[in-house]
Amino acid sequence: MRRFGTSLVTVAAALALVAAVAAPASADHSWNGYHWARTSNPFTLKLGDNVSGRWDAMLVTASNDWTQSSVLNTTIVAGGAKPKVCRPTAGRVEVCSASYGNTGWLGVAQIWLSGSHITQGTVKNNDYYFGSSSYQYNNTAEMQHVICQEIGHTFGLGHQDESGISLNTCMDYYHNTSASDTVSTHPDQHDYDELATIYAHNDTTTTVGQSASSPGNSSQTVSASRGSNGSTVITYIFWA
Numbered sequence: 001m002r003r004f005g006t007s008l009v010t011v012a013a014a015l016a017l018v019a020a021v022a023a024p025a026s027a028d029h030s031w032n033g034y035h036w037a038r039t040s041n042p043f044t045l046k047l048g049d050n051v052s053g054r055w056d057a058m059l060v061t062a063s064n065d066w067t068q069s070s071v072l073n074t075t076i077v078a079g080g081a082k083p084k085v086c087r088p089t090a091g092r093v094e095v096c097s098a099s100y101g102n103t104g105w106l107g108v109a110q111i112w113l114s115g116s117h118i119t120q121g122t123v124k125n126n127d128y129y130f131g132s133s134s135y136q137y138n139n140t141a142e143m144q145h146v147i148c149q150e151i152g153h154t155f156g157l158g159h160q161d162e163s164g165i166s167l168n169t170c171m172d173y174y175h176n177t178s179a180s181d182t183v184s185t186h187p188d189q190h191d192y193d194e195l196a197t198i199y200a201h202n203d204t205t206t207t208v209g210q211s212a213s214s215p216g217n218s219s220q221t222v223s224a225s226r227g228s229n230g231s232t233v234i235t236y237i238f239w240a
Ligand SMILES: [Zn+2]
Pocket: 035, 036, 037, 038, 201, 202, 203
């Protein structure tokens, strides 16, 4: 998440941040090695469309963007969830939008794991902020940034940067200031390179497209939230 209203950041601190961010071109932003199990590449992940009309074209753009990856493709299919609840469907990702309330997050990606293998995922885009004209970053570029990032998380990608500057990847925490401020609304080459690294190995089983016998196989879910007010929230939920 990005922090806005950081007027007290000193020049020295800002420069240090820029230096720290600019240096590691080879940085790794895998999300703890989480990945879909599959026996070969490229694999095709279904994205269930549970978004409202204002998000439809953005979902298409994000799906096309991520499909540029050499290791995976995404395809948009009819949604299997009620948007407000956004329950997961085994073997795929449900992408939802609804007014989830004043939660502090613009979007949330949640993945269910079996070991390090992702078994299902959800993305929630929060229309509480994007439907609200009073929200500072209520614009289509920020929406594209959010939906691109949250879908990216469901492949096992983390953030490239959380300082708030733009690295011109949707996996950063820049805040788009208007519809014409379109930096950071698409993946960059480093995201594709990271996906190739994450998915360099083959598994002997697959979790893609599987209609799980029991979602209860997944013992843990992990969430990364993108905040409207700047705090970074990484939530680990352990299920009984
Ligand atoms: Zn594996």
